[in-house]
Amino acid sequence: MTLFAFIFVLISGLLTLNIYFPVFRARRLLTASFGFGWLGGELALQLVILQGLIGAVLVASGSFSGLIGLIGIFALFAGWAGLLHIHYQGMALGPVVEAALIKGLGANYSQAITSDLASTLQQNPDIPSLLLPFKLDKTGINITTNIDYGHEALKLDLYRPEGDLSSAPVLMHIHGGAWMYGNKKGQALPLMHYLAKLGWVCCSVSYRLSPKASHPDHIVDCKAALAWIKANIGDYGGDPNFIAVTGGSAGGHLSSLVALTPNDPQFQPGFEDADTTVQAAVPFYGVFDWTDADQLQPSDLLKTLLERTVVKQSVEAVPEVFSAASPLHRITPEAPPMMVIHGTHDSLVPVALAAEFSRKLKTISKEPVVYLEVPRAQHAFDIFASPRSEHTKLGVARFLTHRYSVYLKQLAA
Numbered sequence: 006m007t008l009f010a011f012i013f014v015l016i017s018g019l020l021t022l023n024i025y026f027p028v029f030r031a032r033r034l035l036t037a038s039f040g041f042g043w044l045g046g047e048l049a050l051q052l053v054i055l056q057g058l059i060g061a062v063l064v065a066s067g068s069f070s071g072l073i074g075l076i077g078i079f080a081l082f083a084g085w086a087g088l089l090h091i092h093y094q095g096m097a098l099g100p101v102v103e104a105a106l107i108k109g110l111g112a113n114y115s116q117a118i119t120s121d122l123a124s125t126l127q128q129n130p131d132i133p134s135l136l137l138p139f140k141l142d143k144t145g146i147n148i149t150t151n152i153d154y155g156h157e158a159l160k161l162d163l164y165r166p167e168g169d170l171s172s173a174p175v176l177m178h179i180h181g182g183a184w185m186y187g188n189k190k191g192q193a194l195p196l197m198h199y200l201a202k203l204g205w206v207c208c209s210v211s212y213r214l215s216p217k218a219s220h221p222d223h224i225v226d227c228k229a230a231l232a233w234i235k236a237n238i239g240d241y242g243g244d245p246n247f248i249a250v251t252g253g254s255a256g257g258h259l260s261s262l263v264a265l266t267p268n269d270p271q272f273q274p275g276f277e278d279a280d281t282t283v284q285a286a287v288p289f290y291g292v293f294d295w296t297d298a299d300q301l302q303p304s305d306l307l308k309t310l311l312e313r314t315v316v317k318q319s320v321e322a323v324p325e326v327f328s329a330a331s332p333l334h335r336i337t338p339e340a341p342p343m344m345v346i347h348g349t350h351d352s353l354v355p356v357a358l359a360a361e362f363s364r365k366l367k368t369i370s371k372e373p374v375v376y377l378e379v380p381r382a383q384h385a386f387d388i389f390a391s392p393r394s395e396h397t398k399l400g401v402a403r404f405l406t407h408r409y410s411v412y413l414k415q416l417a418a
Contacts, residue, residue, distance in 0.1 A: 170242020257291025348382025
């Protein structure tokens with residue numbers, strides 16, 4: 006076996022192993038483990054095809070000669086079998102999502118969805134989306150970018166169905182990126198495009214980023230965006246009385262904090278009287294506890310990030326600041342309905358944190374709580390179309406449509 010073939014077999018095997026056994030503790034390896042596990046896990050089928058083509062070329066060129074070469078070929082097939090299993094798990098996620106919805110909303114939840122809305126809901130992913138995961142179909146969607154929402158020169162983007170709208174449900178999206186990176190354009194696009202086609206008005210908002218910004222700047226900006234949406238979304242066909250909020254990672258933290266701190270003057274300086282309640286929340290792989298009170302963080306990466314870059318003070322010096330910024334410690338009986346989503350193989354934010362947050366929500370909140378653990382999913386698994394992200398997207402749409410149907414029935418009562 007040639008050196009190049011040996012390296013190819015080694016890298017192929019490591020990529021597959023990393024999906025099954027991601028790194029959780031070693032700080033120097035965490036980011037790489039996440040990146041390769043995220044792409045490899047969500048593009049498992051494409052990875053098999055790519056490796057298969059390379060392997061075929063190497064076999065044809067005689068690079069796998071001898072006993073060692075034969076062992077290398079078997080190793081490749083074992084790795085591909087593992088990747089196909091990952092792909093199959095994603096394709097089979099539909100019943101898992103549905104079971105989570107039934108557990109959180111009740112066995113008859115689908116009957117509560119109004120018939121006209123239920124008829125528009127999709128049950129299974131589109132095959133073209135899975136084959137072209139990075140291609141977004143903008144047909145039937147009106148996109149308006151860089152609308153100034155009147156706070157710190159920050160802007161938001163709108164995704165709406167084409168044509169006239171009146172009192173459409175609204176989704177507010179908050180991007181992730183460790184409170185330091187990212188923007189309103191690159192995340193949750195599959196979900197927002199899908200909801201826009203279902204008749205929703207989706208708003209993706211920007212906020213100030215660290216290290217220039219410090220907590221609570223991020224949550225203040227999100228609250229200001231929400232206040233603007235409530236005051237102005239009617240001009241774009243949205244209903245200010247039904248707004249759901251979502252986001253991933255840092256956006257998962259901020260969206261859940263928005264949902265759990267309605268009208269909190271601490272996070273609304275200068276606009277204390279603005280209504281910042283929401284009717285539902287869907288945080289993806291959120292950082293729910295800045296204090297790590299239950300010691301669920303496997304490394305000190307988050308603590309270091311928060312203390313040095315985001316809060317710029319230690320948790321020991323200002324424990325009340327970290328606690329007030331933690332959705333886990335802000336749960337009340339008045340919490341809105343929530344769907345909490347997390348991948349079981351998340352390297353950056355432990356799934357145990359989402360499980361504890363959901364457990365506490367279910368104990369305290371008077372509203373429904375749906376908790377979905379996505380098998381084998383890494384952090385940021387929903388960024389582009391994949392079997393896992395598409396099934397999850399469709400489940401989120403069913404959850405939000407259910408909550409909107411309940412809202413409409415309450416209006417009509």
